[in-house]
Amino acid sequence: MSLFLETDRLILRRFTTADEDNLVELNGDPEVMRYLTGGRPSSREEIRSRVLPKFLGYYERFEDLGFWAAEEKATGRFLGWFHFRPHEDEARDGEIELGYRLHRSAWGKGYATEGSRALIDKGFTEQGVERVVAETMTVNSASRRVLEKAGLTLVRTFHPEGWDPIEGSEHGEVEYALSRADWERQRLG
Numbered sequence: 001m002s003l004f005l006e007t008d009r010l011i012l013r014r015f016t017t018a019d020e021d022n023l024v025e026l027n028g029d030p031e032v033m034r035y036l037t038g039g040r041p042s043s044r045e046e047i048r049s050r051v052l053p054k055f056l057g058y059y060e061r062f063e064d065l066g067f068w069a070a071e072e073k074a075t076g077r078f079l080g081w082f083h084f085r086p087h088e089d090e091a092r093d094g095e096i097e098l099g100y101r102l103h104r105s106a107w108g109k110g111y112a113t114e115g116s117r118a119l120i121d122k123g124f125t126e127q128g129v130e131r132v133v134a135e136t137m138t139v140n141s142a143s144r145r146v147l148e149k150a151g152l153t154l155v156r157t158f159h160p161e162g163w164d165p166i167e168g169s170e171h172g173e174v175e176y177a178l179s180r181a182d183w184e185r186q187r188l189g
Protein backbone atom coordinates (compact mmCIF):
# COMPACT_ATOMS: atom_id res chain seq x y z
CA MET A 1 0.00 0.00 0.00
CA SER A 2 1.30 3.42 -0.91
CA LEU A 3 0.52 5.48 2.17
CA PHE A 4 0.21 9.23 1.68
CA LEU A 5 -1.14 10.53 4.97
CA GLU A 6 -2.34 9.24 8.30
CA THR A 7 -4.72 10.97 10.72
CA ASP A 8 -6.16 9.79 14.03
CA ARG A 9 -8.80 7.67 12.28
CA LEU A 10 -7.94 7.68 8.58
CA ILE A 11 -5.36 6.43 6.17
CA LEU A 12 -5.03 8.17 2.82
CA ARG A 13 -3.28 6.08 0.19
CA ARG A 14 -2.83 5.95 -3.55
CA PHE A 15 -5.53 4.35 -5.68
CA THR A 16 -4.71 1.22 -7.69
CA THR A 17 -6.59 -0.66 -10.39
CA ALA A 18 -7.75 -2.99 -7.59
CA ASP A 19 -10.05 -0.17 -6.40
CA GLU A 20 -12.46 -0.60 -9.30
CA ASP A 21 -15.10 -2.36 -7.17
CA ASN A 22 -14.70 0.23 -4.38
CA LEU A 23 -15.42 3.06 -6.82
CA VAL A 24 -18.30 1.26 -8.51
CA GLU A 25 -19.90 0.84 -5.10
CA LEU A 26 -19.23 4.44 -4.01
CA ASN A 27 -20.56 6.00 -7.22
CA GLY A 28 -23.42 3.49 -7.22
CA ASP A 29 -25.22 5.20 -4.35
CA PRO A 30 -27.70 7.80 -5.67
CA GLU A 31 -27.47 9.75 -2.38
CA VAL A 32 -23.69 10.05 -2.74
CA MET A 33 -24.16 11.22 -6.34
CA ARG A 34 -27.05 13.58 -5.59
CA TYR A 35 -25.10 16.84 -5.90
CA LEU A 36 -22.74 15.49 -8.56
CA THR A 37 -25.01 13.98 -11.19
CA GLY A 38 -28.47 14.45 -9.70
CA GLY A 39 -28.21 10.88 -8.34
CA ARG A 40 -27.22 9.01 -11.50
CA PRO A 41 -24.72 6.25 -10.58
CA SER A 42 -21.54 5.73 -12.64
CA SER A 43 -21.36 2.54 -14.69
CA ARG A 44 -18.49 0.09 -14.21
CA GLU A 45 -17.37 1.01 -17.71
CA GLU A 46 -17.15 4.70 -16.74
CA ILE A 47 -15.12 3.82 -13.64
CA ARG A 48 -12.76 1.61 -15.65
CA SER A 49 -12.27 3.79 -18.68
CA ARG A 50 -12.53 7.31 -17.25
CA VAL A 51 -12.51 7.62 -13.45
CA LEU A 52 -9.66 5.28 -12.46
CA PRO A 53 -7.35 6.34 -15.32
CA LYS A 54 -7.90 9.97 -14.29
CA PHE A 55 -7.02 9.21 -10.65
CA LEU A 56 -3.96 7.12 -11.57
CA GLY A 57 -2.81 9.73 -14.09
CA TYR A 58 -2.16 12.23 -11.31
CA TYR A 59 0.53 9.97 -9.75
CA GLU A 60 2.48 10.13 -13.01
CA ARG A 61 2.43 13.91 -13.12
CA PHE A 62 2.70 14.77 -9.41
CA GLU A 63 4.48 13.18 -6.48
CA ASP A 64 2.10 14.41 -3.83
CA LEU A 65 -1.02 15.91 -5.41
CA GLY A 66 -4.09 14.14 -6.70
CA PHE A 67 -6.78 11.73 -5.53
CA TRP A 68 -6.33 9.72 -2.32
CA ALA A 69 -8.33 6.68 -1.26
CA ALA A 70 -9.52 6.97 2.34
CA GLU A 71 -9.57 3.94 4.63
CA GLU A 72 -10.84 3.68 8.16
CA LYS A 73 -7.74 2.92 10.20
CA ALA A 74 -9.52 0.70 12.72
CA THR A 75 -11.12 -1.60 10.15
CA GLY A 76 -9.29 -1.08 6.84
CA ARG A 77 -12.67 -0.32 5.27
CA PHE A 78 -12.67 1.79 2.07
CA LEU A 79 -14.55 4.99 2.94
CA GLY A 80 -14.21 7.02 -0.25
CA TRP A 81 -11.71 9.61 -1.37
CA PHE A 82 -10.25 13.08 -1.05
CA HIS A 83 -8.62 15.12 -3.73
CA PHE A 84 -5.99 17.77 -3.22
CA ARG A 85 -4.92 18.67 -6.72
CA PRO A 86 -3.80 21.56 -8.91
CA HIS A 87 -6.80 23.64 -10.04
CA GLU A 88 -8.30 22.15 -13.19
CA ASP A 89 -8.47 25.64 -14.73
CA GLU A 90 -4.93 26.28 -15.99
CA ALA A 91 -5.47 30.03 -15.60
CA ARG A 92 -5.54 29.40 -11.85
CA ASP A 93 -2.08 27.93 -11.65
CA GLY A 94 -0.82 27.67 -8.06
CA GLU A 95 -4.22 27.09 -6.48
CA ILE A 96 -4.99 23.68 -4.99
CA GLU A 97 -8.48 22.25 -5.17
CA LEU A 98 -9.82 20.30 -2.20
CA GLY A 99 -12.65 17.78 -2.66
CA TYR A 100 -14.13 14.64 -1.10
CA ARG A 101 -16.66 11.87 -1.57
CA LEU A 102 -17.49 9.35 1.15
CA HIS A 103 -19.79 6.36 1.54
CA ARG A 104 -23.11 7.22 3.10
CA SER A 105 -22.37 4.85 5.99
CA ALA A 106 -19.33 7.01 6.85
CA TRP A 107 -21.17 10.35 6.92
CA GLY A 108 -21.66 12.37 10.08
CA LYS A 109 -18.57 11.07 11.90
CA GLY A 110 -16.31 14.00 11.14
CA TYR A 111 -14.23 12.04 8.60
CA ALA A 112 -14.46 14.59 5.78
CA THR A 113 -13.37 17.35 8.14
CA GLU A 114 -10.53 15.26 9.58
CA GLY A 115 -9.14 14.35 6.16
CA SER A 116 -9.53 17.87 4.80
CA ARG A 117 -7.75 19.48 7.73
CA ALA A 118 -4.87 17.01 7.46
CA LEU A 119 -4.45 17.64 3.73
CA ILE A 120 -4.57 21.39 4.23
CA ASP A 121 -2.02 21.30 7.07
CA LYS A 122 0.33 19.12 5.03
CA GLY A 123 -0.15 21.36 2.02
CA PHE A 124 0.82 24.51 3.86
CA THR A 125 3.58 23.02 6.01
CA GLU A 126 5.28 20.59 3.61
CA GLN A 127 4.10 21.19 0.06
CA GLY A 128 4.54 24.92 -0.37
CA VAL A 129 0.85 25.49 -1.09
CA GLU A 130 -0.24 29.15 -1.10
CA ARG A 131 -4.00 28.89 -1.55
CA VAL A 132 -6.59 26.10 -1.17
CA VAL A 133 -9.94 26.44 -2.94
CA ALA A 134 -13.08 24.31 -3.23
CA GLU A 135 -16.35 24.42 -5.12
CA THR A 136 -19.63 22.79 -4.30
CA MET A 137 -23.30 23.26 -5.09
CA THR A 138 -24.90 26.07 -3.10
CA VAL A 139 -27.46 23.58 -1.75
CA ASN A 140 -24.85 21.00 -0.64
CA SER A 141 -24.99 22.03 3.03
CA ALA A 142 -22.90 19.15 4.39
CA SER A 143 -20.07 19.89 1.99
CA ARG A 144 -20.19 23.62 2.76
CA ARG A 145 -20.08 22.86 6.48
CA VAL A 146 -16.98 20.69 6.00
CA LEU A 147 -15.24 23.52 4.15
CA GLU A 148 -16.11 25.97 6.90
CA LYS A 149 -14.91 23.59 9.62
CA ALA A 150 -11.68 23.13 7.68
CA GLY A 151 -11.14 26.91 7.78
CA LEU A 152 -12.17 27.95 4.26
CA THR A 153 -14.44 30.95 3.75
CA LEU A 154 -16.99 31.80 1.08
CA VAL A 155 -15.57 33.75 -1.87
CA ARG A 156 -18.44 33.87 -4.37
CA THR A 157 -21.60 32.29 -5.71
CA PHE A 158 -21.67 31.68 -9.45
CA HIS A 159 -23.64 29.95 -12.17
CA PRO A 160 -21.46 27.73 -14.39
CA GLU A 161 -22.46 27.67 -18.04
CA GLY A 162 -23.14 24.56 -20.08
CA TRP A 163 -23.85 22.20 -17.19
CA ASP A 164 -26.75 19.77 -17.26
CA PRO A 165 -29.26 21.07 -14.72
CA ILE A 166 -29.87 18.90 -11.65
CA GLU A 167 -32.09 19.52 -8.65
CA GLY A 168 -30.78 22.58 -6.83
CA SER A 169 -28.44 23.74 -9.60
CA GLU A 170 -30.64 26.81 -10.12
CA HIS A 171 -29.03 28.10 -6.89
CA GLY A 172 -25.60 27.86 -8.47
CA GLU A 173 -22.22 26.89 -7.09
CA VAL A 174 -20.21 28.35 -4.25
CA GLU A 175 -16.47 28.81 -4.13
CA TYR A 176 -14.54 28.73 -0.86
CA ALA A 177 -10.88 29.50 -0.23
CA LEU A 178 -8.14 29.55 2.38
CA SER A 179 -4.90 31.47 1.87
CA ARG A 180 -1.65 30.58 3.59
CA ALA A 181 -1.83 33.85 5.54
CA ASP A 182 -5.33 33.09 6.83
CA TRP A 183 -4.34 29.52 7.68
CA GLU A 184 -1.39 30.86 9.71
CA ARG A 185 -3.64 33.36 11.47
CA GLN A 186 -6.09 30.57 12.35
CA ARG A 187 -3.28 28.44 13.74
CA LEU A 188 -2.15 31.25 16.01
CA GLY A 189 -5.62 31.32 17.40
Ligand SMILES: CC(C)(COP(=O)(O)OP(=O)(O)OC[C@H]1O[C@@H](n2cnc3c(N)ncnc32)[C@H](O)[C@@H]1OP(=O)(O)O)[C@@H](O)C(=O)NCCC(=O)NCCS
Pocket residue numbers: 031032033035036099100101102103106107108109110111112113114135136137140141142143145146
Ligand atom coordinates in the same frame (compact mmCIF):
# COMPACT_ATOMS: atom_id res chain seq x y z
C1 LIG B 1 -19.89 16.04 1.95
C2 LIG B 1 -19.45 14.80 2.71
C3 LIG B 1 -18.06 14.38 2.22
C4 LIG B 1 -19.37 15.14 4.21
O1 LIG B 1 -18.77 14.04 4.89
P1 LIG B 1 -18.88 13.83 6.47
O2 LIG B 1 -17.75 12.93 6.86
O3 LIG B 1 -20.26 13.44 6.84
O4 LIG B 1 -18.58 15.30 7.01
P2 LIG B 1 -18.29 15.71 8.54
O5 LIG B 1 -18.88 14.68 9.43
O6 LIG B 1 -16.84 16.00 8.68
O7 LIG B 1 -19.07 17.09 8.66
C5 LIG B 1 -20.38 17.24 8.14
C6 LIG B 1 -21.00 18.48 8.70
O8 LIG B 1 -22.13 18.83 7.91
C7 LIG B 1 -23.27 18.87 8.73
N1 LIG B 1 -24.40 18.45 7.88
C8 LIG B 1 -24.63 17.22 7.37
N2 LIG B 1 -25.76 17.25 6.63
C9 LIG B 1 -26.21 18.52 6.67
C10 LIG B 1 -27.34 19.17 6.11
N3 LIG B 1 -28.19 18.52 5.32
N4 LIG B 1 -27.51 20.50 6.38
C11 LIG B 1 -26.64 21.17 7.17
N5 LIG B 1 -25.54 20.60 7.71
C12 LIG B 1 -25.34 19.29 7.47
C13 LIG B 1 -22.98 17.92 9.85
O9 LIG B 1 -23.83 18.17 10.96
C14 LIG B 1 -21.52 18.27 10.12
O10 LIG B 1 -21.37 19.51 10.77
P3 LIG B 1 -21.17 19.60 12.40
O11 LIG B 1 -19.92 18.83 12.73
O12 LIG B 1 -21.05 21.05 12.66
O13 LIG B 1 -22.38 18.96 13.03
C15 LIG B 1 -20.43 13.63 2.53
O14 LIG B 1 -21.72 14.08 2.85
C16 LIG B 1 -20.45 13.10 1.09
O15 LIG B 1 -19.61 12.30 0.71
N6 LIG B 1 -21.43 13.56 0.29
C17 LIG B 1 -21.59 13.05 -1.08
C18 LIG B 1 -20.50 13.55 -2.02
C19 LIG B 1 -20.45 15.06 -2.05
O16 LIG B 1 -21.48 15.74 -2.10
N7 LIG B 1 -19.22 15.56 -2.05
C20 LIG B 1 -18.98 16.98 -2.13
C21 LIG B 1 -19.15 17.40 -3.54
S1 LIG B 1 -18.44 19.00 -3.80
